[in-house]
Amino acid sequence: MTDLPKKELFSLPEGVIYLDGNSLGPLPRKARARAAQVIDAEWGQELIKAWNTADWIGLPKQVGDRIGGLVGAPEGTIATGDTLSIKVYQALAAALKMRLDRKVILSDSGNFPSDLYMAEGLIETIDKGLELRTPAPEAVLEAITDEVAVVMLTQVDYRTGRMHDMQALTRAAHAAGAVMIWDLAHSAGAVPVDLMASEAEFAVGCTYKYLNGGPGAPAFIYVRPDLIETVEPALSGWMGHDAPFAMERHYRPAMTTERLRIGTPPIVQLSILEEAMNIWEGVDMAEIRAASIELSELFIREIEARCPDLTLASPRDPQQRGSQVSFAFDNSYPAMQALIAHDVIGDFRAPDIMRFGFTPLYLDADDIRVAAGRIERVFRDGLWRDPAYQTRSRVT
Amino acid sequence: MTDLPKKELFSLPEGVIYLDGNSLGPLPRKARARAAQVIDAEWGQELIKAWNTADWIGLPKQVGDRIGGLVGAPEGTIATGDTLSIKVYQALAAALKMRLDRKVILSDSGNFPSDLYMAEGLIETIDKGLELRTPAPEAVLEAITDEVAVVMLTQVDYRTGRMHDMQALTRAAHAAGAVMIWDLAHSAGAVPVDLMASEAEFAVGCTYKYLNGGPGAPAFIYVRPDLIETVEPALSGWMGHDAPFAMERHYRPAMTTERLRIGTPPIVQLSILEEAMNIWEGVDMAEIRAASIELSELFIREIEARCPDLTLASPRDPQQRGSQVSFAFDNSYPAMQALIAHDVIGDFRAPDIMRFGFTPLYLDADDIRVAAGRIERVFRDGLWRDPAYQTRSRVT
Structure with missing residues (x-):
């Protein structure tokens, strides 16, 4: 049995629910030390020799x-x-x-x-x-x-x-x-x-x-x-x-x-x-898959119950889906900006899709429920209408 | 007038004369802090948003x-x-x-x-x-x-x-x-x-x-x-x-x-x-070139005077050369291993070339003289014949 989640192996910003690991995975805690090792000890000290010595x-x-x-x-x-x-x-x-x-x-x-x-x-x-x-x-x-x-x-x-x-x-x-x-x-x-x-x-x-x-x-x-x-x-x-x-x-x-x-x-x-x-050492992909389906099914139930304006844009059958769930909404761009401002990070894909990724290595059911609550508020209160969320960034 | 050399902006191993910046340049001192910034603050904290925010x-x-x-x-x-x-x-x-x-x-x-x-x-x-x-x-x-x-x-x-x-x-x-x-x-x-x-x-x-x-x-x-x-x-x-x-x-x-x-x-x-x-901010390439020619001319003079077994494999006219000097020697591979072991780092290129690069950002005439002295010793005393230097590494 894999020891999931492995959340403590990642450095995640306090309070943020990160549902965008399908776009850019978060930072493994040990990444910086490894980079420092490569830069200082290998490149810095070994120089060209590191091709062999390291x-x-x-x-x-x-x-x-x-x-x-x-x-x-x-x-x-x-x-x-x-x-x-x-x-x-x-x-x-x-x-x-x-x-x-x-x-x-x-x-x-x-x-x-x-x-x-x-x-x-x-x-x-x-x-x-x-x-x-x-x-x-x-x-x-x-x-x-x-x-x-x-x-x-x-x-x-x-x-x-x-x-x-x-x-x-x-x-x-x-x-x-x-x-x-x-x-x-x-x-x-x-x-x-x-x-x-x-x-x-x-x-x-x-x-x-x-x-x-x-x-x-x-x-x-x-x-x-x-x-x-x-x-x-x-x-x-x-x-x-x-x-x-x-x-x-x-x-x-x-x-x-x-x-x-x-x-x-x-x-x-x-x-x-x-x-x-x-981090993947000893992780069983079948277990990841089972956990991912649990999380995504929970997410769909919660969002459909709380946010009637959103339309599921992913297959309803989890066997037909990867590890992400998308919802369509006419104003998906500002809506996603509002979600991000409220500490639920997913992303937008043209023309009208909000994407949410499920990554059991660092997400659990509590995260999904908290995220769903925040998403509900953004749509219930129309927070996405705020002019601050309408301007498109260079990377959407 | 550029302030050369900029040696203090690089992290170079103590005692090593690095004549291989033509293969892999050395570590700029600020590289690690910048990498840490990108990894911890940008990737770690901003996550996907860093495409825009950073x-x-x-x-x-x-x-x-x-x-x-x-x-x-x-x-x-x-x-x-x-x-x-x-x-x-x-x-x-x-x-x-x-x-x-x-x-x-x-x-x-x-x-x-x-x-x-x-x-x-x-x-x-x-x-x-x-x-x-x-x-x-x-x-x-x-x-x-x-x-x-x-x-x-x-x-x-x-x-x-x-x-x-x-x-x-x-x-x-x-x-x-x-x-x-x-x-x-x-x-x-x-x-x-x-x-x-x-x-x-x-x-x-x-x-x-x-x-x-x-x-x-x-x-x-x-x-x-x-x-x-x-x-x-x-x-x-x-x-x-x-x-x-x-x-x-x-x-x-x-x-x-x-x-x-x-x-x-x-x-x-x-x-x-x-x-x-x-590091290149304000550096004038004409000045780099003048300094590089000075260093490489000095190197050729010193090596030809001290190491009669080596044959210049680069054009003698500095206007016909880039910023490197090569010498041919039948046993260039073990010879270069011996030089590296004696803290003069250049590299070997098949079949019989020893390459030395001249990089005025972090090398001066004293470095060249010290290197020439060490190189002389390796050839004068036949140190390259040591069996330890004969085995080829995966990267030569």
């Missing part, structure tokens, strides 16, 4: 293996670094090389825009008449035809929390001869994922949400073990070379997943991420 | 403008983020889009391998018969023909310190109708660079060498002002979108250099980099 060079793999433990990826199948958008591009370019006879990339209209933008950029770069199709999420299954080279989906919808059936869609993709890429941005650390069982060729994800790696923490990419030695990295940087320091004239990819590394890894952020991953 | 969203541009001040790039022409390899890919892909009628990418055999590897990966991705040519550095000028779409060169050779003539080569590239990309990895903060005067279309660089941004600090990319509104980013992520938070279905690039941003920026590392850039 094993900076091995850090990306170590962290990747830790992430793998949460998403059903065997040791050595996950490379870390860069940003999620870069890893999407890399997975997509590699997948397209596996199906050169086909011209269609299939995603859905609910996918996170950056994934679709990266696909558009790749299509422009290749410039051979590739086509990106984005049917509604509900219509994806039937859109998987034998024209499709790659199916690229985000498992949990960033707006609504709706969750795709990873097994069924991967099976359908393979039955149609397509390569499957899963974006786990809202899955890793949120819901149980079994990448090996899914048989998907690729997965990508970010680590600053449910994994609490900090703002701009590095991303990850998974490749199915049987493909490791043949996958083409597309973004073929020296850190993916079989012998980076031999300074060979031609690229020769590593015979491990490290071939999907590109440039010099961001050591400070990777170290903080590793510290954040320590 | 202006995380504006940080990449602010840092870019600071870098611009050192390389002759006007405000708003440099985007930061990712790694140098990624920025090389992005510049190259964008440049190729500007010369679709041509098939040749021209670089040189002395370019940093990762730049060439990224070009190879892009060529594979585009798969339309593009060709990468890598003549010897001395033969590049005559290899610029009207077949060449893009000339992509690193100004200062990572092995030898040999410096290309940026003006002459850019002029030749343009005369042949080619697009020019400069990699400033060993130039930014090392030698005076005037990007605007060069008229080059693109430049890229890293910030963990002479700019002292820390291990894995973010990279930068410059685009000539007249091209900003038309350049195709290729790696088209949401942070380069004109309205990232509008979550539009299609990519629509920002009408600023920010279009070359890709994913979520690494806030902790960017903040440390910004702190490192503060």
Whole structure:
């Protein structure tokens, strides 16, 4: 039995109920000491030697293996670094090389825009008449035809929390001869994922949400073990070379997943991420999932009972949801500003969505009830109408 | 008159002479406090709000403008983020889009391998018969023909310190109708660079060498002002979108250099980099250059007088060198290990090069003389023959 919640391992501002760990996870208490260690003792004292003495060079793999433990990826199948958008591009370019006879990339209209933008950029770069199709999420299954080279989906919808059936869609993709890429941005650390069982060729994800790696923490990419030695990295940087320091004239990819590394890894952020991953030690994702469902069901009951103006924008069936609940409201932007001012932090997503994330590592049922009370007051008293909440910030 | 050296602004290990700032710059004293501020006060207390309240969203541009001040790039022409390899890919892909009628990418055999590897990966991705040519550095000028779409060169050779003539080569590239990309990895903060005067279309660089941004600090990319509104980013992520938070279905690039941003920026590392850039405030690159030449000339004189077994592998004319001096020696690997053990830190580059970087911000003539004395002893007494120095580390 996991010892949940692990709230005391996080530094959370006094009085705040943080329901936005699906956007930026909170600060692990040990992150600062680890950063200080890396900065003062490793960088400051060891200088260039730290690549060996502090094993900076091995850090990306170590962290990747830790992430793998949460998403059903065997040791050595996950490379870390860069940003999620870069890893999407890399997975997509590699997948397209596996199906050169086909011209269609299939995603859905609910996918996170950056994934679709990266696909558009790749299509422009290749410039051979590739086509990106984005049917509604509900219509994806039937859109998987034998024209499709790659199916690229985000498992949990960033707006609504709706969750795709990873097994069924991967099976359908393979039955149609397509390569499957899963974006786990809202899955890793949120819901149980079994990448090996899914048989998907690729997965990508970010680590600053449910994994609490900090703002701009590095991303990850998974490749199915049987493909490791043949996958083409597309973004073929020296850190993916079989012998980076031999300074060979031609690229020769590593015979491990490290071939999907590109440039010099961001050591400070990777170290903080590793510290954040320590919190997951011994945590059972099935237990996280059960607790998350309990919290989100409680939240929906409370909000629907207290706030009649809000409309549930997430699937009602918890099995169809990730670890977030969204409500639609015409004035969601000022409403979320008002909630934040009243110490319930969620976020707004255009056009009219308020998102709330459920993270059992540091949230319990009491938090949800307190949050619901505060939310009720903001809507009951129309506090969101305050002019202070109407002006849009640069980041919404 | 700049107040050089600024040694007291860096935290350097007692007794060590650090001649490897061309590989990883040392720790600015204020970096840890800045990291603690970002981690504890911004991430910890402000959480997701820090994107606005701490202006995380504006940080990449602010840092870019600071870098611009050192390389002759006007405000708003440099985007930061990712790694140098990624920025090389992005510049190259964008440049190729500007010369679709041509098939040749021209670089040189002395370019940093990762730049060439990224070009190879892009060529594979585009798969339309593009060709990468890598003549010897001395033969590049005559290899610029009207077949060449893009000339992509690193100004200062990572092995030898040999410096290309940026003006002459850019002029030749343009005369042949080619697009020019400069990699400033060993130039930014090392030698005076005037990007605007060069008229080059693109430049890229890293910030963990002479700019002292820390291990894995973010990279930068410059685009000539007249091209900003038309350049195709290729790696088209949401942070380069004109309205990232509008979550539009299609990519629509920002009408600023920010279009070359890709994913979520690494806030902790960017903040440390910004702190490192503060040290450059009021520093005149002409003065840095004069001091660097003084130091490197002194070093060459001392080493040639004291160590007859070493052969200068850098141009003897300081105007032909960047801010590093390399010596060739058959047993450079163990020799460099011995030097490091005797508190003179440089680095080894395959096959037989010992590199020493000159960084007047924190080095003076006394340091060079002390280093020369230690180096003399290692070679005079054959200390490098010690078996302890023969085993290769993972990072050489």
